[in-house]
Amino acid sequence: xxxxxxxxxxxxxLTEVSYGAALHGQVSAVLKTRMYIExxxxxxxxxDMLGFPILPPYYSLRLLPYAVPNxxxxxxxxxxxxxxxxxxxG
Amino acid sequence: MVxxxxxxxxxxxxxxxxxxAGKGGLGKTTSSAALAYAAALxxxxxxxxxTDPQASLSDIFERNIFGKGEVEVAPNxxxxxxxxxxxxxxxxxxxxxxxxxxYKLEEIPPEIEAYIDSSVAEPAMYESATYDAMADYLxxxxxxLYVFDMPPFGHGIRMLTMADxxxxxxxxxxxxxxKAREYDEIASKLxxxxxxxxxxILNELKQIRxxxxxxxxxxxxxxxxxxxxxxxxxxxSVHDTERALEAFxxxxxxxxxxxxxxxxPRDFHSSPSPYISYRYRQQESVMRVIEEKFGDLVVAxxxxxxxxxxxxDGLREVAKHLVDGVTKLW
Numbered sequence: 240x241x242x243x244x245x246x247x248x249x250x251x252x253l254t255e256v257s258y259g260a261a262l263h264g265q266v267s268a269v270l271k272t273r274m275y276i277e278x279x280x281x282x283x284x285x286x287d288m289l290g291f292p293i294l295p296p297y298y299s300l301r302l303l304p305y306a307v308p309n310x311x312x313x314x315x316x317x318x319x320x321x322x323x324x325x326x327x328x329g
Numbered sequence: 330m331v332x333x334x335x336x337x338x339x340x341x342x343x344x345x346x347x348x349x350a351g352k353g354g355l356g357k358t359t360s361s362a363a364l365a366y367a368a369a370l371x372x373x374x375x376x377x378x379x380t381d382p383q384a385s386l387s388d389i390f391e392r393n394i395f396g397k398g399e400v401e402v403a404p405n406x407x408x409x410x411x412x413x414x415x416x417x418x419x420x421x422x423x424x425x426x427x428x429x430x431x432y433k434l435e436e437i438p439p440e441i442e443a444y445i446d447s448s449v450a451e452p453a454m455y456e457s458a459t460y461d462a463m464a465d466y467l468x469x470x471x472x473x474l475y476v477f478d479m480p481p482f483g484h485g486i487r488m489l490t491m492a493d494x495x496x497x498x499x500x501x502x503x504x505x506x507x508k509a510r511e512y513d514e515i516a517s518k519l520x521x522x523x524x525x526x527x528x529x530i531l532n533e534l535k536q537i538r539x540x541x542x543x544x545x546x547x548x549x550x551x552x553x554x555x556x557x558x559x560x561x562x563x564x565x566s567v568h569d570t571e572r573a574l575e576a577f578x579x580x581x582x583x584x585x586x587x588x589x590x591x592x593x594p595r596d597f598h599s600s601p602s603p604y605i606s607y608r609y610r611q612q613e614s615v616m617r618v619i620e621e622k623f624g625d626l627v628v629a630x631x632x633x634x635x636x637x638x639x640x641x642d643g644l645r646e647v648a649k650h651l652v653d654g655v656t657k658l659w
Contacts, residue, residue, distance in 0.1 A: 276509045277509060295454060297453075301424070
């Protein structure tokens with residue numbers, strides 16, 4: 240391995256370690272909140288899929304194609320049984 | 330006092346959108362068609378659009394225009410009789426195709442397909458499709474004047490209020506979407522990456538919102554739109570118009586005027602037929618109530634014709650009374 244490549248790999252490794260140590264937790268929390276928002280959005284457009292009446296679905300259908308990849312996870316999260324650990328771990 | 334719709338609608342700087350509302354069978358479609366024809370004769374490019382599922386523009390113009398899009402029936406005069414069933418069907422197919430294209434799928438996931446198919450059964454879908462077509466034509470702005478023939482009263486009001494409800498719903502969705510976008514940006518910054526992906530949902534929402542607000546802006550702006558109620562000189566129609574005025578007021582719309590249709594001519598008073606003279610006397614008593622309750626709101630009167638007004642000649646005859654105010658009342 241050349242000296243240049245070694246330094247580059249070392250820099251990358253150090254960046255990843257420092258990211259993991261300092262920021263990974265924060266990024267995960269942000270993405271988790273982002274997921275909740277996404278699920279709320281899907282609820283607003285596809286609520287009637289779960290029995291919540293919503294507005295006439297005409298414009299929801301225009302947005303439906305974008306929500307397709309997340310529908311499964313959204314329904315799963317919605318139907319999931321909850322216990323006290325959810326209060327602690329969210 | 331203004332008499333006839335010419336001074337209200339066809340004057341310089343007049344409204345660009347005219348809506349006729351009222352109970353079924355009183356002459357909304359005939360009034361819409363006659364006004365549209367008069368406007369076309371006055372060199373305006375006009376779109377006459379019937380939102381009534383039982384519309385009869387095809388009968389009036391004596392041409393099959395149902396579901397055929399914009400049809401030019403006379404120079405400058407275009408008419409649309411929407412086939413809401415076909416529009417919803419095509420829309421559903423478009424949504425399905427989009428899902429297949431976006432995710433390179435042969436088949437749509439069964440639960441998604443079942444949801445899409447079940448939404449077709451929703452009665453409001455057809456109203457929404459009609460409303461969307463109205464808003465679409467208006468947003469495109471190809472015409473000098475848009476004349477909308479609304480469905481019978483209750484549905485008509487619902488269709489008008491739908492604009493407000495949908496606009497606030499779309500605004501809420503946009504808010505949530507923007508929040509999601511903020512979180513995407515934070516996550517990207519923390520990861521030291523650049524957020525290059527555009528949120529296509531936000532773009533769609535923006536397009537929907539622009540379309541809806543064009544319509545609501547027209548509706549709210551008195552200089553841009555004019556609402557007319559069509560009624561007949563009968564007590565049932567008087568009560569209905571009173572209720573409609575209340576409903577209009579409650580959604581913040583003011584009426585440009587009332588068109589009194591099917592007015593029996595004065596010479597019926599001395600008709601040898603007791604049936605006809607009795608009907609005329611009854612009309613006289615209702616006229617007094619109309620004058621007392623609505624007074625100056627009545628802006629035109631169309632007589633009861635010996636035969637149904639049809640074709641461009643028939644409409645020209647109606648327009649003489651509706652637009653030029655040939656029949657005077659009080």
